[in-house]
Amino acid sequence: MYKYDEYDQRIVNERVAQFRDQTRRYLAGELGEDEFKPLRLQNGLYIQRYAPMLRVAVPYGLLGSAQIRKLAHIARTYDKGYAHVSTRQNFQFNWPELKNVPDILAELAEVEMHAIQTSGNCIRNVTTDQFAGIAPDETVDPRPLAEIIRQCSTFHPEFALLPRKFKIAVTGAREDRAVLQMHDVGLELFRNPAGELRIKVWVGGGLGRTPILGSVLHEELPWQHILTYIEAIVRVYNLHGRRDNSYKARIKILVKALGIEEFKRQVEAEWAFQKEGPNTVTQAELDRVARNFTAPDYAALADADAGFEAKLAEEKGFANWVKRNVHAHKQPGYRAVTLSLKVTGIAPGDITDRQLDIVADLADKYSFGELRTSHEQNIILSDVKLGDLYALWQEARAAGLATPNIGLITDIICCPGGSFCDLANAKSIPIAESIQRLFDDLDYQHDIGDIELNISGCMNSCGHHHVGHIGVLGVDKNESEWYQVSIGGKQGNDASLGDVIGPSFAADEVAGVVKRLIDVYLENRTPEERFIDTVRRIGHVPFKARVYADRQPGKQKVEA
Amino acid sequence: MSNLIKLQNGTATIVAEDAWQIVRVPVGEVEVKKQAGKVVLFKLTGAESATPEQVAATVVPAGKVLLPLSVFLARRAEFASRLAAGEVGVWLETHELVETLVAAQAELNVFPLIAVFIERFADGRAYSMASLLRSRYGFKGELRALGDVLRDQLFFMKRCGFDAFDIRADRSAEDALASLQDFSEPYQGATVIEQPLWRRHAR
Ligand code: SF4
Numbered sequence: 001m002y003k004y005d006e007y008d009q010r011i012v013n014e015r016v017a018q019f020r021d022q023t024r025r026y027l028a029g030e031l032g033e034d035e036f037k038p039l040r041l042q043n044g045l046y047i048q049r050y051a052p053m054l055r056v057a058v059p060y061g062l063l064g065s066a067q068i069r070k071l072a073h074i075a076r077t078y079d080k081g082y083a084h085v086s087t088r089q090n091f092q093f094n095w096p097e098l099k100n101v102p103d104i105l106a107e108l109a110e111v112e113m114h115a116i117q118t119s120g121n122c123i124r125n126v127t128t129d130q131f132a133g134i135a136p137d138e139t140v141d142p143r144p145l146a147e148i149i150r151q152c153s154t155f156h157p158e159f160a161l162l163p164r165k166f167k168i169a170v171t172g173a174r175e176d177r178a179v180l181q182m183h184d185v186g187l188e189l190f191r192n193p194a195g196e197l198r199i200k201v202w203v204g205g206g207l208g209r210t211p212i213l214g215s216v217l218h219e220e221l222p223w224q225h226i227l228t229y230i231e232a233i234v235r236v237y238n239l240h241g242r243r244d245n246s247y248k249a250r251i252k253i254l255v256k257a258l259g260i261e262e263f264k265r266q267v268e269a270e271w272a273f274q275k276e277g278p279n280t281v282t283q284a285e286l287d288r289v290a291r292n293f294t295a296p297d298y299a300a301l302a303d304a305d306a307g308f309e310a311k312l313a314e315e316k317g318f319a320n321w322v323k324r325n326v327h328a329h330k331q332p333g334y335r336a337v338t339l340s341l342k343v344t345g346i347a348p349g350d351i352t353d354r355q356l357d358i359v360a361d362l363a364d365k366y367s368f369g370e371l372r373t374s375h376e377q378n379i380i381l382s383d384v385k386l387g388d389l390y391a392l393w394q395e396a397r398a399a400g401l402a403t404p405n406i407g408l409i410t411d412i413i414c415c416p417g418g419s420f421c422d423l424a425n426a427k428s429i430p431i432a433e434s435i436q437r438l439f440d441d442l443d444y445q446h447d448i449g450d451i452e453l454n455i456s457g458c459m460n461s462c463g464h465h466h467v468g469h470i471g472v473l474g475v476d477k478n479e480s481e482w483y484q485v486s487i488g489g490k491q492g493n494d495a496s497l498g499d500v501i502g503p504s505f506a507a508d509e510v511a512g513v514v515k516r517l518i519d520v521y522l523e524n525r526t527p528e529e530r531f532i533d534t535v536r537r538i539g540h541v542p543f544k545a546r547v548y549a550d551r552q553p554g555k556q557k558v559e560a
Numbered sequence: 561m562s563n564l565i566k567l568q569n570g571t572a573t574i575v576a577e578d579a580w581q582i583v584r585v586p587v588g589e590v591e592v593k594k595q596a597g598k599v600v601l602f603k604l605t606g607a608e609s610a611t612p613e614q615v616a617a618t619v620v621p622a623g624k625v626l627l628p629l630s631v632f633l634a635r636r637a638e639f640a641s642r643l644a645a646g647e648v649g650v651w652l653e654t655h656e657l658v659e660t661l662v663a664a665q666a667e668l669n670v671f672p673l674i675a676v677f678i679e680r681f682a683d684g685r686a687y688s689m690a691s692l693l694r695s696r697y698g699f700k701g702e703l704r705a706l707g708d709v710l711r712d713q714l715f716f717m718k719r720c721g722f723d724a725f726d727i728r729a730d731r732s733a734e735d736a737l738a739s740l741q742d743f744s745e746p747y748q749g750a751t752v753i754e755q756p757l758w759r760r761h762a763r
Contacts, residue, residue: 015743157720158687161683161716239685278756279748285758
């Protein structure tokens with residue numbers, strides 16, 4: 001957990017006061033709709049289909065139990081008794097009233113939380129690997145540098161009104177779980193052969209209407225220059241990014257238009273002036289920030305536990321859960337545990353106030369009071385003793401939080417879509433539910449194995465459908481809701497963007513289409529292949545052929 | 561009534577009198593660009609501001625004048641003595657480049673005043689332009705924000721080096737003063753307050 005000092009707290013408090021005044025002026029008619037819009041967005045406040053939506057920042061997905069209890073309290077007091085984990089690890093409330101938002105922000109400030117820059121055309125809150133600090137394959141803990149970037153970008157005066165949103169992700173592990181190439185800037189921390197901390201800088205990735213994976217801008221940036229280098233990138237973007245068309249305003253379009261070589265030349269020319277400036281980071285500052293990330297007081301344990309092994313052999317349900325929901329940890333004798341928020345019939349990522357309180361209790365009891373949100377929209381207890389897993393499983397199961405489906409087909413990543421979002425072309429939550437129902441059988445799910453299925457309600461791609469092994473995108477055709485299906489997308493080190501398999505489908509067809517895709521996989525897979533591997537080996541043709549086999553446009557629907 | 565706020569030695573006041581006259585090129589054919597039926601609000605970097613005819617037809621009065629960049633560039637010979645007398649300032653639009661001005665006039669401190677005209681308050685290019693004028697090109701005179709200048713952007717403008725703010729006519733400059741104080745200890749180093757928080761205070 002990052003602990004605030006007096007300055008962090010003061011900045012957040014001043015923000016609450018500022019936004020309270022802005023909201024007052026807006027409600028009093030002193031501030032126009034257009035003028036208020038960027039102000040509220042930079043406090044995470046959207047005006048949605050039915051009510052405002054407030055997006056609360058969860059930096060690096062790290063939360064303490066007191067913060068979770070506060071979120072439960074807010075859900076109960078100001079909302080309809082639930083909250084939602086977003087695909088960027090933040091918490092969202094779907095039903096707050098605008099006039100109450102300053103009070104909500106004040107309540108959040110009491111537990112060192114805020115909604116700063118969770119939306120709007122600014123540098124968004126920085127994300128990292130959800131297992132940062134506990135992953136066994138981690139070479140550098142990305143959180144201190146990510147926090148240094150967060151502080152620099154918080155109310156950065158020069159970059160408060162960029163052409164479009166700007167997202168930065170940082171990772172220090174061998175496996176890229178932060179999806180660097182999907183970000184405006186992706187930072188890969190590593191140590192060179194001399195043991196020095198270096199950064200590989202990626203630029204110009206992004207999903208949306210024009211999905212592009214990032215390109216390498218710098219192979220080996222010394223970490224001290226992290227801020228000045230980012231400032232050089234953002235300055236070039238701020239001055240030269242397009243502002244005449246919001247679909248062409250992301251940095252990826254500028255990088256593509258200039259070409260990575262010319263873009264790099266401009267950044268380097270800009271950086272030459274700023275390099276070694278006051279924002280150059282020192283070892284002392286890095287160490288200071290690192291100290292503010294408190295580490296749990298781990299016990300010295302063996303990495304085995306007889307009681308755990310016995311339960312594993314005895315109970316298949318427990319074994320299934322361990323197989324899917326329990327993850328390796330760098331501290332011997334500890335594991336990270338995912339509490340699934342993907343229960344059939346409940347919108348992916350939704351959690352009730354009651355469950356939030358239970359999660360907080362579980363964290364206190366089993367995980368040093370610490371937990372995390374994942375970009376797959378689940379909650380992770382980060383530091384659980386092996387010997388406690390069985391007891392935790394029983395309690396989590398009673399609370400409906402132990403569905404053993406992490407990484408399986410029902411662990412769907414899904415944006416709020418047309419049920420809430422104003423920009424949607426189509427609903428996404430009912431599609432997720434129809435797929436979850438069709439694949440409800442757990443043995444079947446485990447047989448299918450690792451797969452990522454992502455759903456977005458429109459081209460803004462909040463559900464990251466481009467990088468889903470199966471991606472579903474809501475499209476608008478003659479004022480009705482249709483769905484485009486793609487396969488072959490993947491996040492991680494060997495990221496790829498999915499290809500659309502053909503004409504789109506009606507809502508009631510989508511689950512059947514997914515079933516056919518899975519059938520082709522099951523018939524063709526080799527024993528060690530995951531869905532994505534089979535797609536990559538045999539190509540799209542067999543999948544397309546099966547899906548469209550008996551389909552005559554407009555007549556025969558695909559049936560499950 | 562003036563709506564001009566000036567910062568002097570850290571104190572902001574509304575100034576009653578301002579001798580500078582803002583010179584504009586005569587209105588020509590306005591090309592309305594549309595995208596998906598909506599009027600495009602931003603000009604791209606590198607777009608032409610005015611035609612040679614408009615520049616030539618621009619009337620420049622006697623006294624202190626704030627010239628459009630295009631007029632200064634095309635007709636600077638006319639203003640040599642007035643420039644030496646400190647009666648000429650220049651204003652840029654946000655799609656114009658600071659580098660264009662610097663290429664024509666490397667020493668910016670011949671101008672007592674440079675202004676950036678912000679057509680839409682959401683156009684953050686003005687922030688980078690101010691930062692460049694101050695920190696890279698060493699401009700020490702008055703740096704004024706013109707146009708769609710609203711109180712909720714003032715704190716950022718101040719930190720980028722603007723020290724004069726011509727608040728949009730339909731808004732109260734008096735009310736706007738408060739927003740200059742929105743934050744007491746910003747995190748990052750920038751043009752104004754160059755040192756980041758951790759270099760200013762022991763944290
Ligand atoms: S992808 Fe579209 S529909 Fe879904 S949340 Fe984002 S903007 Fe809304």
